Amino acid sequence: xxxxxxxxxxxxxxxxxxxxxxxxxxxxxxxxxxxxxxxxxxxxxxxxxxxxxxxxxxxxxxxxxxxxxxxxxxxxxxxxxxxxxxxxxxxxxxxxxxxxxxxxxxxxxxxxxxxxxxxx
Amino acid sequence: xxxxxxxxxxxxxxxxxxxxxxxxxxxxxxxxxxxxxxxxxxxxxxxxxxxxxxxxxxxxxxxxxxxxxxxxxxxxxxxxxxxxxxxxxxxxxxxxxxxxxxxxxxxxxxxxxxxxxxxxxxxxxxxxxxxxxxxxxxxxxxxxxxxxxxxxxxxxxxxxxxxxxxxxxxxxxxxxxxxxxxxxxxxxxxxxxxxxxxxxxxxxxxxxxxxxxxxxxxxxxxxxxxxxxxxxxxxxxxxxxxxxxxxxxxxxxxxxxxxxxxxxxxxxxxxxxxxxxxxxxxxxxxxxxxxxxxxxxxxxxxxxxxxxxxxxxxxxxxxxxxxxxxxxxxxxxxxxx
Numbered sequence: 230x231x232x233x234x235x236x237x238x239x240x241x242x243x244x245x246x247x248x249x250x251x252x253x254x255x256x257x258x259x260x261x262x263x264x265x266x267x268x269x270x271x272x273x274x275x276x277x278x279x280x281x282x283x284x285x286x287x288x289x290x291x292x293x294x295x296x297x298x299x300x301x302x303x304x305x306x307x308x309x310x311x312x313x314x315x316x317x318x319x320x321x322x323x324x325x326x327x328x329x330x331x332x333x334x335x336x337x338x339x340x341x342x343x344x345x346x347x348x349x
Numbered sequence: 350x351x352x353x354x355x356x357x358x359x360x361x362x363x364x365x366x367x368x369x370x371x372x373x374x375x376x377x378x379x380x381x382x383x384x385x386x387x388x389x390x391x392x393x394x395x396x397x398x399x400x401x402x403x404x405x406x407x408x409x410x411x412x413x414x415x416x417x418x419x420x421x422x423x424x425x426x427x428x429x430x431x432x433x434x435x436x437x438x439x440x441x442x443x444x445x446x447x448x449x450x451x452x453x454x455x456x457x458x459x460x461x462x463x464x465x466x467x468x469x470x471x472x473x474x475x476x477x478x479x480x481x482x483x484x485x486x487x488x489x490x491x492x493x494x495x496x497x498x499x500x501x502x503x504x505x506x507x508x509x510x511x512x513x514x515x516x517x518x519x520x521x522x523x524x525x526x527x528x529x530x531x532x533x534x535x536x537x538x539x540x541x542x543x544x545x546x547x548x549x550x551x552x553x554x555x556x557x558x559x560x561x562x563x564x565x566x567x568x569x570x571x572x573x574x575x576x577x578x579x580x581x582x583x584x585x586x587x588x589x590x591x592x593x594x595x596x597x598x599x600x601x602x603x604x605x606x607x608x609x610x611x612x613x614x615x616x617x618x619x620x621x622x623x624x625x626x627x628x629x630x631x632x633x634x635x636x637x638x639x640x641x642x643x644x645x646x647x648x649x650x651x652x653x654x655x656x657x658x659x660x661x662x663x664x665x666x667x668x669x670x671x672x673x674x675x676x677x678x679x680x681x682x683x684x685x686x
Contacts, residue, residue, distance in 0.1 A: 248459075250531050251406030252414045255399040256455065257531075259422045261523040262366070262395040263429050263448075269370055269516035270433025273506040278438045278484055282445055285476070286429050292468075293452055300459040301534070305626035308464050308619075309634075312627065315471050316638040320645030322476045326483040327649035333487035334655075340502040 248301050256297035264290035275340045277332065281325045288318045358401065359528075360521055365394040367517035373434040374509040384434060392427040415458050425451035436503045442480045446473045463620050548617040548625045553581035556615065560590070563612040570594050573603060590615075 267286030274280055292311045299307015329339070336343040373387025399422050403413040428447035435441045449472045456465035506512075549556055553572050560566045573582040573591040582591040590606040617625075627635065659667065 249412050250534055251402075251409070251411035253534075254406070254528060254531055255402045255414050255418065255422070256459070257527050258399055258402060258524055259395070259425060259455070261520055261527065262398075262426055263452075265516045265520040265523070266370070266391075266426070266429045266433055268519060269512045272515065273374055273509055273512040274433065275502045275505070275507055276438055278480065278487070279433070279441050282438075282441050282480065283433055285445065285472075286432060286448065289429075289448060289452055289472075292464075293455060296456055296459050296461045296464060300461065305619075305622040306630070308461050308623050309626050309631055311461075311464050312467070313634060313638055315467065316642060319471065319476055320641050322479055323645045323649040324652070326479055327652035329483055330487055330653050338500075338502065339487060340500075342507075 247303065250301070253297055253301045257294060260290045260294040260297065262290075263287075263293070275342060277329050277339050277341050278326075280341065281322070281329070284325075285318060285322065288314055288321075356525060359398070359524060362394050362398045362401075363517045363521045363524075366391045366520065367513040369394060370430065370434070370516060371509050371513040373430060374506040374513070375434060375436045375504055376509065377505060388427060388430050388434065391430045392423055395426045396423045418455065418458055421451045421454035421458070424448075425455070436499055438484045438503070439481070442477055442484060445480075446477055449473050449477075460619065463623055547585060548622050549615065550580045550583055550585070551625060551629070552617070552621065553579070555621070556581050556583065556590070559612060559615050560592070563614060565606065565610060565612065566592065569596065570604075573600075 264287050267283045267290060270283035270286065271280050274283065292314050295307040295310050295314070297307075299305065299310075332344065333339060369387045369390030369392075371387070372390065373384050375384075396419070400419065403419075407413045425448050428444045428451060431444040432441045432448060435444060449468060453465040453468050456462075456468065553574055556572045557566070560572065570592050573593045574580065575582060583589075588608040588611045590611065592604050592606060593600045594602040594604075
């Protein structure tokens, strides 16, 4: 049990040792759980702002999985990809929130079902 | 490779989580107690699953995740459930910051320090502030503290049971697929020392600086560079460094520093590796990211611009005003000529 309490090893001080799959698995599970919570939120909530927050939650889960896999392979690619995920998330947030403001001005409502007639 | 966690236990946990989510989702009749019970149920189910994974690993003699992983995981999952179930968007946004901070803790445990702090700065600092601004800009009629006054948009979820079931199936599928395949993951291609220091070969100036600081380089000496690639002549596995004396443009002497001389400070840290990887391996991605951000900025500006409807008379007045301005300009420029 003692090794579970080992101090946090920062890469700045010493390069981390290899990470086994048994350590990787719980991180992946948390990532999957967060992703699905975000997905369910996107499907159920009516408020557009909360829907977009839930997509951010999914981005976050993807980032966690990328970092965990990158750590497992001792490479920096996972972290590099998280930078791009952040970049896309920022772009998405800007566009989505501009859309929310625009749609709110038209209907005076944040409900996604206020735009039902757009269903093609 | 056997399954890491037995499928039956996994599906039970997922079902428990789905029930918790269905309970926690907002609806008209639900009380605060229901919500809290739901959140606790989901957190407990998923946290318990993570704990089970760790305990199973420790039974088999495999390493467990760091102890601090568990509090971070609980907070991350609990806060993300609150993000999706809270009736008031402002609280959702604040709980999202909590999720971010918990995942930053996990990033640090995964020795991605730079990304952890970048995440706090960008997400909690920039993106969430944008969200808060929009929540303030686009709010419906103000309501009091009571939940009864909330609009249907916030107080009622669409198809909570169905969506929870979908979530349950998704978690079950994703985790079953992941844990089935995790045994086939290839081992890291690099050894630990190689992974830590392979980037140093590409950073001869940094090596120079560290060696100078450690007092290993006399005046005029530097690390030998490969004539073709410009890489530093370091052997990471044997821990030897070749240095050379430069006089004018020519190398007049070379010497080999052996393992005993290898300074402890000579190691690539997280930012070195990340920066080198970003700039050396993915240069086009950076350009693309720049274009995407620029386009998003433009698009957001165009979308959120306010269209002001002027009446005909006002439009005419505006046009006349602009017209006189142009006339004035012409007259004045004519005068000068």
